[in-house]
Amino acid sequence: MSSDGPGSTAKIAMGTAGALGCLTSPVVLLGTVVVVIVIGGLGVILAPLILLVQLFGGGGSDPAIEAEKVMEVFQGDGKGELDPAQVPSDLLEPIKAAGALCEAIGPVVIAAQLERESDFDPNLVRPDGAQGISQLPPAVFTELGTDENDNGKVSAFDADDSIMAQGRHMCALAGEVRILIDNGQAIGTVLDLTLAAYDADIDAVRQAGGIPTTNQSQGYVVGIRALLAKYEGIGAPPTSFAPTPTPTSPTTVPTPSESPSESPNESPSASP
Numbered sequence: 001m002s003s004d005g006p007g008s009t010a011k012i013a014m015g016t017a018g019a020l021g022c023l024t025s026p027v028v029l030l031g032t033v034v035v036v037i038v039i040g041g042l043g044v045i046l047a048p049l050i051l052l053v054q055l056f057g058g059g060g061s062d063p064a065i066e067a068e069k070v071m072e073v074f075q076g077d078g079k080g081e082l083d084p085a086q087v088p089s090d091l092l093e094p095i096k097a098a099g100a101l102c103e104a105i106g107p108v109v110i111a112a113q114l115e116r117e118s119d120f121d122p123n124l125v126r127p128d129g130a131q132g133i134s135q136l137p138p139a140v141f142t143e144l145g146t147d148e149n150d151n152g153k154v155s156a157f158d159a160d161d162s163i164m165a166q167g168r169h170m171c172a173l174a175g176e177v178r179i180l181i182d183n184g185q186a187i188g189t190v191l192d193l194t195l196a197a198y199d200a201d202i203d204a205v206r207q208a209g210g211i212p213t214t215n216q217s218q219g220y221v222v223g224i225r226a227l228l229a230k231y232e233g234i235g236a237p238p239t240s241f242a243p244t245p246t247p248t249s250p251t252t253v254p255t256p257s258e259s260p261s262e263s264p265n266e267s268p269s270a271s272p
Contacts, residue, residue, distance in 0.1 A: 001117065001128070001135055001199045001220070066235045073229040078109040078191050083233025087111050088120060094148065094160045098167025104174035104190050110167060112227035113198070116220070122159040132156035134166035144168040173197040177205065186210050195221050 073080060082099070084092050095114070099107025117135035118124040125131050129138055132155075136144075141156045148160040156162050177193040180186035186193055188210045196204070196211045199220040204212045211217055229235065 001130055069234050070229040073232055074225050078228055079106040080108050080232040082107040082231055086231050091159060094163040098163045101167045102171035105170045108228055108231045111231040112224045115227055116223050123157055132162040133159045134162040136165055140169055141165050176202050192221050195224050
């Protein structure tokens with residue numbers, strides 16, 4: 001799971017903006033962006049306006065209208081339509097299939113998670129053991145992974161296998177989150193709590209009664225939501241991707257005490 005996140009109050013400042021009355025000026029919009037996000041255990045509070053840098057790459061649309069769309073998507077349920085131009089072409093079908101497994105989780109959320117978790121690297125391994133493009137723990141992949149492309153192997157380093165296991169895991173977590181919400185054991189949206197459970201685990205959400213009040217959990221939910229508009233193609237130019245590499249030697253992220261030259265680069269045994 002991704003380990004980066006914002007500060008303790010989960011406030012993210014991107015640039016410096018002038019008065020709100022100037023925000024509709026294209027010059028100001030291009031030069032300054034403010035994102036102020038406050039996350040607590042009870043959910044997500046947005047104040048006062050969400051603007052993302054990606055707005056200004058799309059061209060042609062009124063920046064104020066685009067900003068409003070981004071804000072709506074940020075606060076939404078993540079069930080918008082995926083823009084195919086924003087994901088690697090060879091991963092489009094598995095992303096769409098994973099996002100169609102249940103009503104609670106759409107392909108836009110799956111795509112945003114893939115960027116956040118691994119930046120679409122199918123060979124990534126983190127020190128905590130998370131593997132592949134979806135960064136699932138080995139035990140989770142062993143339970144949920146199947147041979148999706150009929151190549152005779154089930155591997156966390158096979159992007160198709162990993163993405164579909166991700167979708168199954170997200171749907172299972174969404175079901176557990178819904179029960180917590182309905183029973184009054186957690187407060188928040190299904191999407192926010194499911195994302196927090198994917199990053200931390202469902203027990204952490206249960207114990208917190210919502211999104212855990214840690215930088216990691218808060219930052220993960222913010223980070224995914226900040227990417228949703230991009231993957232709906234709102235204000236974002238088409239992204240250029242190199243072909244997704246086939247499974248080889250996993251890319252191991254070194255621990256803070258390890259230098260890159262000392263980090264292990266041996267392939268762990270793939271989950272059966």
